[in-house]
Amino acid sequence: MQADGGATELRDLSVETAFRRAPGYVGRSWTHDADRWIDVVDPSDGETIGSVPQMDAGDVDRAGAAAAEYGREWASVPASERAAVLLRAAAILEKHAAAVADTLRREGGRPRLEAGGEVAKSVQTFRYYAGLVGALDGRAFDGGAPRMRHETRREPVGVVTAITPWNVPAASPARKLAPALLAGNAVLLKPATATPLSAYFLVRCLYEAGLPDGVVQLVTGSGSVVGAAAATHPDVGAVSFTGSTDVGIALQRELAGRLTKVQLELGGKNAAIVLPDADLERAASSIMAAAFAAAGQQCTATSRVIVHREVAAPLVSILRSRIEELRVGPTADDRTEMGPLIDAGQVESVHGFVGRAVAAGAKVEAGGEPVRGTGYFYAPTLMTGVQPSSELAREEVFGPVLAVLEVADLDEAVAVADRTPYGLSCAVHTSDVAAAQRIAAAVDCGVISVNGPTAGIELTAPFGGFKASGTPSKEHGPEALDFFTRTKLVTWRW
Numbered sequence: 344m345q346a347d348g349g350a351t352e353l354r355d356l357s358v359e360t361a362f363r364r365a366p367g368y369v370g371r372s373w374t375h376d377a378d379r380w381i382d383v384v385d386p387s388d389g390e391t392i393g394s395v396p397q398m399d400a401g402d403v404d405r406a407g408a409a410a411a412e413y414g415r416e417w418a419s420v421p422a423s424e425r426a427a428v429l430l431r432a433a434a435i436l437e438k439h440a441a442a443v444a445d446t447l448r449r450e451g452g453r454p455r456l457e458a459g460g461e462v463a464k465s466v467q468t469f470r471y472y473a474g475l476v477g478a479l480d481g482r483a484f485d486g487g488a489p490r491m492r493h494e495t496r497r498e499p500v501g502v503v504t505a506i507t508p509w510n511v512p513a514a515s516p517a518r519k520l521a522p523a524l525l526a527g528n529a530v531l532l533k534p535a536t537a538t539p540l541s542a543y544f545l546v547r548c549l550y551e552a553g554l555p556d557g558v559v560q561l562v563t564g565s566g567s568v569v570g571a572a573a574a575t576h577p578d579v580g581a582v583s584f585t586g587s588t589d590v591g592i593a594l595q596r597e598l599a600g601r602l603t604k605v606q607l608e609l610g611g612k613n614a615a616i617v618l619p620d621a622d623l624e625r626a627a628s629s630i631m632a633a634a635f636a637a638a639g640q641q642c643t644a645t646s647r648v649i650v651h652r653e654v655a656a657p658l659v660s661i662l663r664s665r666i667e668e669l670r671v672g673p674t675a676d677d678r679t680e681m682g683p684l685i686d687a688g689q690v691e692s693v694h695g696f697v698g699r700a701v702a703a704g705a706k707v708e709a710g711g712e713p714v715r716g717t718g719y720f721y722a723p724t725l726m727t728g729v730q731p732s733s734e735l736a737r738e739e740v741f742g743p744v745l746a747v748l749e750v751a752d753l754d755e756a757v758a759v760a761d762r763t764p765y766g767l768s769c770a771v772h773t774s775d776v777a778a779a780q781r782i783a784a785a786v787d788c789g790v791i792s793v794n795g796p797t798a799g800i801e802l803t804a805p806f807g808g809f810k811a812s813g814t815p816s817k818e819h820g821p822e823a824l825d826f827f828t829r830t831k832l833v834t835w836r837w
């Protein structure tokens with residue numbers, strides 16, 4: 344087997360060997376054609392685990408043109424055969440789940456259980472969209488006149504650019520690839536530079552499963568060069584982007600003049616509202632899971648607890664002791680419950696938020712500083728006395744920092760929850776059905792969870808944020824197909 348991963352059999356791939364140089368895919372083949380390679384680093388120990396080509400705008404130009412050319416054939420393949428490719432890819436990915444999960448664990452700094460869960464979800468995503476093949480069927484309509492009939496056809500958009508973030512290395516590419524390919528599109532995939540190896544593995548599985556050459560192009564390199572070129576390629580009909588709000592908005596501005604379809608899944612500042620009649624132990628479990636999984640680096644992470652003042656003290660005390668028990672450490676250790684942040688810059692950024700919050704009067708109840716030693720660790724942090732108008736209450740931290748805000752009643756809870764530019768996910772913990780209903784109706788978020796975590800969203804149900812958290816189009820569920828298709832009306836007369 345080759346150390347560069349180019350001609351290896353998929354069964355031989357493992358993080359130690361094949362990813363030393365994971366190729367991109369441009370045109371109709373895997374490519375090692377790069378002057379420079381970008382190292383992929385394990386944030387637990389700073390070790391380099393592999394590399395990907397540093398492509399340039401010319402590579403992306405060729406990839407986009409190839410996607411357009413080879414995508415036409417794919418669009419004419421019967422949808423049931425496209426679904427069959429996804430099913431086979433799911434089986435191949437499942438067979439190699441342990442190796443992919445290990446890759447994801449290392450490149451993403453994710454504990455083993457989380458990494459395995461994300462790979463399993465990616466397998467499920469391929470299967471789920473294969474099963475939705477019937478949703479692509481058109482409808483027939485009464486003609487409104489004799490010898491007349493209308494029919495709709497659901498067509499692919501053409502070439503879709505998919506740009507994904509480092510914090511969801513496998514599931515984010517999977518949830519764009521699967522519905523886009525099922526619908527008959529070609530895909531130009533640009534994974535995050537920090538975590539491109541899981542995405543490489545997914546594309547390998549698709550080709551092993553019989554995806555025709557050239558239908559998915561894998562381009563790697565910096566977002567501002569390769570990502571921008573992939574989004575603005577003249578052959579691209581739709582861009583599905585998951586990442587930060589700043590980059591998403593800049594992309595939308597760039598694309599506005601071209602009428603390209605744009606889907607943006609952006610940041611969040613998600614709250615868990617805890618009412619006095621909540622089961623506090625259960626609420627704390629949901630809050631802990633959503634606040635500290637992926638070390639808080641999730642768009643749906645719980646980063647605020649908005650608690651009724653009657654139960655603030657007992658809830659803070661439960662959270663403080665759970666945080667003290669949380670095992671933080673390298674992901675190679677199976678006992679680790681919370682791994683590192685993605686890089687040194689993220690540690691510095693998170694610590695900046697904590698420092699400014701303290702300066703604004705908040706109190707550190709637990710954590711509040713980087714963990715010394717190798718790797719990019721930050722202690723799980725709990726802060727009280729956080730003012731609703733402060734930065735920590737309103738801006739996305741993307742780290743293991745939980746801000747507690749006290750409120751006097753349900754209306755104030757809703758007002759505080761909405762006092763952020765974001766509107767992704769919100770949880771409410773209560774045993775009062777009417778109160779939960781009121782909050783579910785009032786809060787300006789795309790996702791509301793009653794007595795559950797803000798994160799860990801189901802694949803089968805539509806997911807997406809309001810306000811600065813994204814565009815209205817959804818990922819997950821049957822709705823995801825809407826973005827990757829366009830409806831053609833055919834009127835028949837005879």
Ligand code: NAP
Pocket residue numbers: 506507508509510511533534535536537564565566567568569570571572574585586587588590591593594608609610611641642643739741767808812813
């Ligand atoms: P990011 O910096 O916005 O990057 C996202 C992707 O865009 C990466 O592949 C990046 O490439 C690329 N990119 C950067 N600049 C670009 C440009 N000018 N043109 C085109 N592409 C460009 O986000 P991130 O730091 O990777 O991810 C964290 C963010 O994603 C958080 O804000 C989080 O909330 C959000 N997120 C949202 C969801 C959701 O579903 N709503 C899910 C997960 C994450 P490089 O890696 O090469 O920079």
Ligand code: MG
Pocket residue numbers: none
């Ligand atoms: Mg970034």
